Amino acid sequence: MHAHHSLLATIADRLLVRRAALVDAQMTQLRTFRSYNRVPDDDLLRSCERNVARVVATLEQRDSLPPGIEEDERDSGRRRALQAIPADDVVKAYRAVLRVLRDAFIEEASAVSADPWDVLAGTRKLWELTDRYSDVLVAARQQADIDSARREEQHRMALVQRLVSGAIEPGEILPGGAVHTVLPDREYWVVRAHADTADLPQLSHHLESAGPAARTLIAPFDNDVVAITAARPTACDSAVIAVGGPVRLTEIPQAFAEATRVLRVALRYHREGVVDSSSLSVRLAVEQHRELGEQLHRRYVDPVLTQPGAHEILTTIRTYFRTRRSIADTAAALSVHQNTVRYRLSRFETLVSASTADTDTLVEVWWALEHDSIRGDVDGSPSHVAF
Incomplete structure (x- = not known):
């Protein structure tokens, strides 16, 4: 076991001697990904240096990285998200550069005539390293996307608030410009x-x-x-x-x-x-002019409410209006005889002392019934007209 550990440490030392070349080889791999062209060289160099240090620490069975390499894969994953690197490219690139280092390990193991079982053990460690930190990169990327979505939602909510309240400054709405996804020259x-x-x-x-x-x-x-x-x-x-x-x-x-x-x-x-x-x-006006609605309610609905069969009378009147004052259609809608409809209409006119044949009365009764239908929502009073 000690010999095995000593051999892997020896190979790790040999990799450190090749560090500059291994960093260059990783950079070459990374630049094959077109999306990585937007990542500055110094950013990639830090990641490549960390990868070498991570492999060496793994072979030496150390948990900590050397001083000066402070960031980890989480930081890198979040930064790649901000740089708009696709998540698939991040994982593929990470696996590509770790493959460079894994191949270098095998080369150095062969150079010192390492036992095949030792080579297999070291290779397994590097595979595990690749899988473990690939998952870390993905998790960091996902969290960064979630954070970005939250910021976008907060920005969108604030922008909507400003637009609907009129708080957008005139200078922000310029011809040919845009506020978020909306254009000032469109309706x-x-x-x-x-x-x-x-x-x-x-x-x-x-x-x-x-x-x-x-x-x-x-x-x-x-x-x-x-x-x-x-x-x-x-x-x-x-x-x-x-x-x-x-x-x-x-x-x-x-x-x-x-x-x-x-x-x-x-x-x-x-x-x-x-x-x-x-x-x-006109229902907008009915809702807005509640005092008028109450006056008409007292005039045309309250007198009916004190009488037997009030619900049937008021429902018949409303159905009569909805069917364009057709006796036959009203009777069919209510499943009653036409004479029953005529009786209820006559009874209503007697109770309110007005005729629905009169245009002014017709409008006022309609208004009173429309107000009654929303009256329970307005003041807590019950509504009496069936829909």
Whole structure:
């Protein structure tokens, strides 16, 4: 065992004598990887010097490296990530330079007429060294990628916040320039989307894949997702996607305020899919003018609520409006006789002392019922109209 250790130490000494040549041979191997052209020579030289020291320490069965070689494979792996060297190239390059040193070990072992079993033992140690530190390099690279992704996400979130709040300085938005992935000379949709927490990753992916030509800046925002995208988004299952625009970058704050308002109203009306101010129409005004809604509620809904069959009457009125005031379609939708529909309409008009044939009354009743449908979300009162 002592003789074996002494022989490997002798070979290690012979490798140290060849250190300069072994560093050059490693550099030649590394430069065969095109991606390594962006790595400075002094950076690679440090790594090559460390590799020789690591092999020598392994053969001498030492755990520590000589003084002056302070960095390790973790530092190197993180640095290669920052230099944008592909992970596959990092591992292939490391194995290539360790193969240079392994071949040099075999040459020196042959020069001293080492026993084949000693050569095999030393070769096995160097294989284990290669595998162990390849894993270290990969782990360091993965951690660096994770850290980079986190920084990118934080930057993206901060940028979205600045864009939607109008905090981007005019000088940052120049013709022909770009803010992150968005261009100042294009129009963009501003999106605020909502889904259950578990579905937010799917929603984010859906918005990111809006189209191959789309430039999209996306980030979480409160409990929602905000996106600035060149393509109008499409519907996503179990999500409401409110859009404003399209607008230039300088108008994003106004479009975001519109998308926020649209999303709030769409959620109260239990809408899904892609919604904008035109699809919600006058319902935006219903949500905004709550005092008027309460006045009309007292005028056209409260008198009915004190009567038997109030729910059936109010549901019939709403269905009547939804079916374009068709008695037949209303009856079919509610699975009742047409005369039942006529009776309920007549009963409603008697209770509120107004006729739905009058245009002003028609509009006011519709407004009162729309307000009633979101009233529970507004002030905690129960809603009485079935959807």
